[in-house]
Every structure is written in structure tokens, then in C-alpha cells.
Amino acid sequence: xxxxxxxxxxxxxxxxxxxxxxxxxxxxxxxxxxxxxxxxxxxxxxxxxxxxxxxxxxxxxxxxxxxxxxxxxxxxxxxxxxxxxxxxxxxxxxxxxxxxxxxxxxxxxxxxxxxxxxxxxxxxxxxxxxxxxxxxxxxxxxxxxxxxxxxxxxxxxxxxxxxxxxxxxxxxxxxxxxxxxxxxxxxxxxxxxxxxxxxxxxxxxxxxxxxxxxxxxxxxxxxxxxxxxxxxxxxxxxxxxxxxxxxxxxxxxxxxxxxxxxxxxxxxxxxxxxxxxxxxxxxxxxxxxxxxxxxxxxxxxxxxxxxxxxxxxxxxxxxxxxxxxxxxxxxxxxxxxxxxxxxxxxxxxxxxxxxxxxxxxxxxxxxxxxxxxxxxxxxxxxxxxxxxxxxxxxxxxxxxxxxxxxxxxxxxxxxxxxxxxxxxxxxxxxxxxxxxxxxxxxxxxxxxxxxxxxxxxxxxxxxxxxxxxxxxxxxxxxxxxxxxxxxxxxxxxxxxxxxxxxxxxxxxxxxxxxxxxxxxxxxxxxxxxxxxxxxxxxxxxxxxxxxxxxxxxxxxxxxxxxxxxxxxxxxxxxxxxxxxxxxxxxxxxx
RNA sequence: CGGGGUGUAGCGCAGCCUGGUAGCGCAUCGGUUUUGGGAACCGAGGGUCGGAGGUUCGAAUCCUCUCACCCCGACCA
Numbered sequence: 001x002x003x004x005x006x007x008x009x010x011x012x013x014x015x016x017x018x019x020x021x022x023x024x025x026x027x028x029x030x031x032x033x034x035x036x037x038x039x040x041x042x043x044x045x046x047x048x049x050x051x052x053x054x055x056x057x058x059x060x061x062x063x064x065x066x067x068x069x070x071x072x073x074x075x076x077x078x079x080x081x082x083x084x085x086x087x088x089x090x091x092x093x094x095x096x097x098x099x100x101x102x103x104x105x106x107x108x109x110x111x112x113x114x115x116x117x118x119x120x121x122x123x124x125x126x127x128x129x130x131x132x133x134x135x136x137x138x139x140x141x142x143x144x145x146x147x148x149x150x151x152x153x154x155x156x157x158x159x160x161x162x163x164x165x166x167x168x169x170x171x172x173x174x175x176x177x178x179x180x181x182x183x184x185x186x187x188x189x190x191x192x193x194x195x196x197x198x199x200x201x202x203x204x205x206x207x208x209x210x211x212x213x214x215x216x217x218x219x220x221x222x223x224x225x226x227x228x229x230x231x232x233x234x235x236x237x238x239x240x241x242x243x244x245x246x247x248x249x250x251x252x253x254x255x256x257x258x259x260x261x262x263x264x265x266x267x268x269x270x271x272x273x274x275x276x277x278x279x280x281x282x283x284x285x286x287x288x289x290x291x292x293x294x295x296x297x298x299x300x301x302x303x304x305x306x307x308x309x310x311x312x313x314x315x316x317x318x319x320x321x322x323x324x325x326x327x328x329x330x331x332x333x334x335x336x337x338x339x340x341x342x343x344x345x346x347x348x349x350x351x352x353x354x355x356x357x358x359x360x361x362x363x364x365x366x367x368x369x370x371x372x373x374x375x376x377x378x379x380x381x382x383x384x385x386x387x388x389x390x391x392x393x394x395x396x397x398x399x400x401x402x403x404x405x406x407x408x409x410x411x412x413x414x415x416x417x418x419x420x421x422x423x424x425x426x427x428x429x430x431x432x433x434x435x436x437x438x439x440x441x442x443x444x445x446x447x448x449x450x451x452x453x454x455x456x457x458x459x460x461x462x463x464x465x466x467x468x469x470x471x472x473x474x475x476x477x478x479x480x481x482x483x484x485x486x487x488x489x490x491x492x493x494x495x496x497x498x499x500x501x502x503x504x505x506x507x508x509x510x511x512x513x514x515x516x517x518x519x520x521x522x523x524x525x526x527x528x529x530x531x532x533x534x535x536x537x538x539x540x541x542x543x544x545x546x547x548x549x550x551x552x553x554x555x556x557x558x559x560x561x562x563x564x565x566x567x568x569x570x571x572x573x574x575x576x577x578x579x580x581x582x583x584x585x586x587x588x589x590x
Numbered sequence: 591c592g593g594g595g596u597g598u599a600g601c602g603c604a605g606c607c608u609g610g611u612a613g614c615g616c617a618u619c620g621g622u623u624u625u626g627g628g629a630a631c632c633g634a635g636g637g638u639c640g641g642a643g644g645u646u647c648g649a650a651u652c653c654u655c656u657c658a659c660c661c662c663g664a665c666c667a
Contacts, residue, residue, distance in 0.1 A: 502626085
């Protein structure tokens with residue numbers, strides 16, 4: 001492709017509204033253009049990237065995986081525009097509307113429709129229609145399509161759009177054992193996809209969130225600008241989204257052999273920070289008593305949650321435990337009515353409030369703890385769980401943090417010294433997510449097949465997503481420098497940037513033209529900068545666009561010499577003959 | 591939705607406080623000279639100053655409302 005002819009226009013400066021590198025560079029290089037918040041056009045160069053990613057995804061989806069006893073998935077295409085009815089069947093319409101995530105409106109007949117944010121409902125209908133016998137299973141179907149989500153806060157360019165390209169696959173199996181195989185096959189496929197895209201990624205345990213289901217893992221591209229925090233253990237390989245991460249209870253909370261309760265006047269000391277200063281004791285000696293409002297489809301309920309003072313509640317774990325749509329801290333007024341005191345003085349001892357109480361595991365072992373007295377400006381010392389209040393249901397409700405110790409998953413891990421189990425935090429971008437849905441949707445929508453015994457059975461489903469446009473952004477987040485993008489070879493819009501410094505000179509132009517033809521004949525994708533602009537512009541554009549390989553035809557063209565360089569290491573330039581150039585490219589691409 | 595910020599030419603910005611001819615750099619168009627890291631000179635085009643209302647002889651500037659966009663928190667590929 002000749003640069004003088006292609007629709008690709010770089011900007012001198014990145015747009016002011018771009019924040020993260022991928023957004024800045026993609027916009028500056030003229031790869032994407034914003035139409036509105038979270039809505040972008042992809043110019044031809046960007047479309048080449050997206051097409052390459054899609055091609056890799058298709059190959060890996062279609063590939064049979066006999067090691068997991070699974071044939072390849074099959075591509076189909078489902079409607080973007082979806083009627084409300086199927087969303088009522090699955091029970092998701094109200095929730096998605098309430099969350100505001102759904103783009104929905106009414107048609108001319110006043111029927112409600114939405115733009116598909118995901119396709120569990122549609123695919124379940126398809127399966128229900130065509131699959132009637134266990135003999136037809138397993139099945140795996142996928143599509144690559146634009147998805148629509150009215151994100152609460154679209155941001156970071158392609159990283160979180162309101163409209164984005166996604167590959168979504170759905171598997172149907174006879175039973176859980178079958179689902180496990182389909183899931184394992186997709187897990188393998190995902191690893192192959194991201195590896196082939198040239199990304200540095202990892203797989204982590206994840207919360208299954210709004211999609212629901214029993215198990216899920218996320219595929220994460222590590223990058224400092226990632227929106228999510230992950231907890232990992234280098235020694236054991238444990239890795240999880242912080243939302244679902246588990247860790248051992250950190251040591252602490254032991255105040256010695258139990259002593260008698262004692263009321264203490266603590267005027268104005270409302271926070272753990274205030275209290276540690278007042279009592280001159282570390283935060284782990286206090287019990288935090290929190291009131292949450294849990295939101296359900298049909299009601300709201302309050303719960304009281306206890307946790308050691310130095311730890312924090314993981315609200316995702318709380319939501320999952322309560323099977324609620326969401327939780328938020330209760331309003332001050334509610335807390336006052338439960339405790340009879342100002343906010344900041346709640347405690348489990350003598351709490352009269354008629355609410356469900358839960359406790360994090362960290363509370364159980366505490367001795368001589370300090371809690372609120374349920375009277376304003378007063379706390380109680382020497383509180384011992386079990387003695388001074390009934391221990392409620394005890395769960396893991398903690399937010400796992402860097403420095404905590406991983407929970408051993410087997411004897412070998414249990415035998416490791418504590419130091420080896422230490423967890424650390426890292427940031428990353430979620431580019432893929434796979435879920436075991438089980439019969440969540442098939443049961444709700446009464447989608448069944450006839451089993452060997454003649455009885456109808458709900459499908460065991462899995463669903464599997466890859467953010468195709470996000471993969472492109474993540475590749476740039478992970479691969480760029482101060483001059484521009486650095487595309488991994490497999491997803492680069494072109495493999496070689498052939499830069500003719502001064503095409504007005506016959507010697508240069510002739511050498512470049514010839515190389516352009518030869519490389520193309522050899523099957524190499526070449527962007528040929530044949531423009532008559534200054535060398536500086538060409539080099540800066542070339543660095544910005546970031547094709548993996550570059551051949552510069554310049555002042556030594558008359559002697560048959562050109563320059564070869566790799567974008568990843570621009571400083572390393574070698575002067576070689578025209579004949580060698582093609583061989584260099586072939587070698588770099590191998 | 592809560593908090594903070596920004597809207598002036600395709601992109602980046604100044605002008606606003608203290609009202610009085612709408613500007614600068616880059617980009618674009620024509621011309622001459624240039625050509626290995628964003629060239630020089632000459633000339634030209636391009637604007638409902640986000641929108642509406644108000645104050646005023648006069649509003650980019652002051653006031654009110656509104657829309658859009660960005661950043662920080664709750665959602666997700």
C-alpha cells in the first residue's frame with residue numbers, strides 16, 4: 001500500500017481529551033476518530049489491525065481440540081436489535097435497565113427493544129429451537145460483532161467504549177462434565193489467541209459478575225494503565241482479580257487472655273484512625289461494625305457486617321453472599337436508627353437492630369477487642385466474640401491485599417514457608433473472560449434437550465468473550481515508547497514500513513519501487529512511504545505508526561545500500577544491500 | 591449519579607479577570623527554493639467563539655439556563 005494513496009493521516013499533536021497511551025497514539029496516528037464519548041470510527045489502517053485480530057480469533061475458535069474432546073466452534077451471526085421478551089424470560093431486563101447498561105427504546109408499535117450488550121438470550125433461543133436431542137451435543141457457536149453498552153463511564157479510548165467489537169462464543173453440553181471439557185477447550189483457545197497476538201498476558205480467577213454462573217477466569221494483559229487490580233502469588237501461580245481474590249487472615253487481633261468488659265468515653269472518635277490514636281493501639285484490635293444496604297430486584301434489605309479494623313470489606317464477596325444485585329453503605333439515618341447512636345459508634349454488643357449480621361473470619365479469633373457501644377461518644381473495651389455477643393455466620397468477606405498470604409490449595413503449597421505465599425498486586429487490562437454458566441439461562445428460558453432416558457434436561461452452557469477492539473488497545477498499552485506505537489508483528493496493520501526518503505531522486509525512487517514490488521511478491525505486507533514530504537515528517541510518522549520492521553531507502557541508494565531497523569529497537573540500524581533486505585524481512589517474520 | 595475541569599478554524603492553544611476590528615503555532619491551498627529526524631520565504635482560504643436566553647449603545651468576555659466532552663469514584667470485553 002502506497003502511503004500517498006492510503007487514507008491515513010497523522011496529527012502533529014494528540015487530541016487533548018486523550019489520556020492513556022493507546023488512546024493518544026491511536027488518535028494521533030489517525031487510526032481512530034471519536035464521534036462521541038466511547039464511540040469511535042476505525043480508519044482503514046485500524047481496520048486492518050482489527051481484521052488481523054479477528055482472523056486469529058477465528059482460526060483458534062474453529063480449531064478442533066481433540067485433547068479436550070472438542071471439535072471447533074462454528075461462526076454465526078445474531079441480531080444486534082433484540083426484543084424485550086427474551087430478556088424478561090432470563091430475568092435480566094429490569095436489572096440491566098436499572099443498572100443503566102442497556103441501550104433500549106421503543107419501536108413504532110411501542111414494543112421495547114434493546115441493542116445487544118451480550119447474547120446469552122438469543123443464543124439460548126437458537127439452541128432451544130434446533131437442539132432437541134443429546135445426540136446433537138456438544139455444540140459451540142460464536143460471532144464477532146459490535147456490542148452496545150451504555151457504560152456508566154466510557155473512558156480511555158478503545159479500552160472502555162459504549163460500542164465495541166467483541167467475539168462471543170457459547171457452548172452447550174449435556175452435563176457439567178461436558179461443560180468442563182468445553183470450558184477447558186476454550187481456555188486453551190484463549191491462551192493461543194493472546195499468545196499469537198503477541199501479548200504478554202496471564203489468566204486469573206474472576207468474579208462472574210452480571211453474567212452469572214459458577215466459575216470464570218479472566219485473561220489479563222498486564223499494563224500499568226489497566227483498570228483492574230490483580231492479586232498474584234509468584235511462587236504458587238495463584239492469580240485472581242482482586243474482586244474475587246482470597247487470602248489468609250493476616251495475623252493480629254489478639255489482645256491476650258479475656259478481661260472484663262469496660263465502657264470507655266471516646267468523644268468524637270468515629271473512625272478507626274481516630275480510635276488507634278485515642279487508644280494508642282493498632283487497627284487490628286478494633287472491630288468495625290458496618291451497615292450495608294443490599295439491593296434486590298424487588299426489595300432493599302439492610303445487613304450488618306463485622307470485620308477486623310485493619311481490613312476492608314470486599315463488596316463483591318458481600319454481594320455474592322447475599323445474592324443481591326448490589327450493596328452500598330447504609331445512609332447515616334439508617335445507621336442511627338439501628339444503633340441509637342451517631343455513626344461511628346456501632347458495635348455488636350447489645351445491638352438491638354433487627355438486621356441480618358455477618359462477620360468476616362478475621363473477627364472470630366479476636367480477643368479483648370474494642371467496639372462501638374451503640375451510644376454516641378462511647379466504646380467498649382475487652383470485647384470477646386462468643387462471650388459478649390453471639391458470633392454470626394462467619395465468612396470470607398475481606399479484600400485481599402498485597403502482602404497477605406495465599407491460601408494453600410494443596411499439601412505442597414501448605415508445606416511452603418510463609419514468605420513463598422506472599423501475594424503481590426499488579427494492574428492489567430481484561431481482554432477476555434470465560435464463564436461456566438451452567439443452566440442459569442437454559443433453566444430460566446426453559447431451553448432443554450431430550451436426554452438418553454427420554455427426559456427433558458436444561459443445557460449446560462458456557463460463554464466466552466474476547467474484546468477484539470480492546471485487544472488492539474491493550475497491545476499498544478503494552479507496546480509503545482515516547483515516539484509512538486510498536487505493533488506486535490502478528491497484528492500490525494502492515495509488517496514493513498518502506499520509507500523512501502526522497503522519491504524525487506531517481507536512484508532512491510527506483511530502488512524503493514523495486515523493493516516494494518519484490519517484498520509484495522514475497523507475500524510481505526508493505527506500507528510504502530512514497531510521499532514527497534521532508535525526511536523528518538516521514539521518520540516521525542513511521543515511528544508513530546509503529547510497524548514492526550522498517551527499510552529506509554535514502555542517500556546510499558545509488559550504491560545499492562539501504563537501512564534496516566526493527567521498531568522495537570530503533571537505535572539498532574544496519575546498513576545492508578538491497579538484496580539482503582528482503583532476506584532480513586523474511587528472517588524477522590519467521 | 592456525586593465531585594472536579596474544559597468547550598474559540600482539522601489539531602494544539604491565547605484572548606475572558608478589566609466588554610469595543612477574533613488571534614497564534616501546526617495542518618490546508620497557490621508559488622519559488624529545499625530534502626536523513628516535524629524546512630525557508632511570498633501569497634491565500636478557512637470561525638453560528640458549544641447552544642439558548644438575558645444585561646448593555648456594544649458580549650468570545652458579565653449573568654441565567656442548557657448541551658457536549660474529559661478526569662476521580664460505583665459497571666465490564
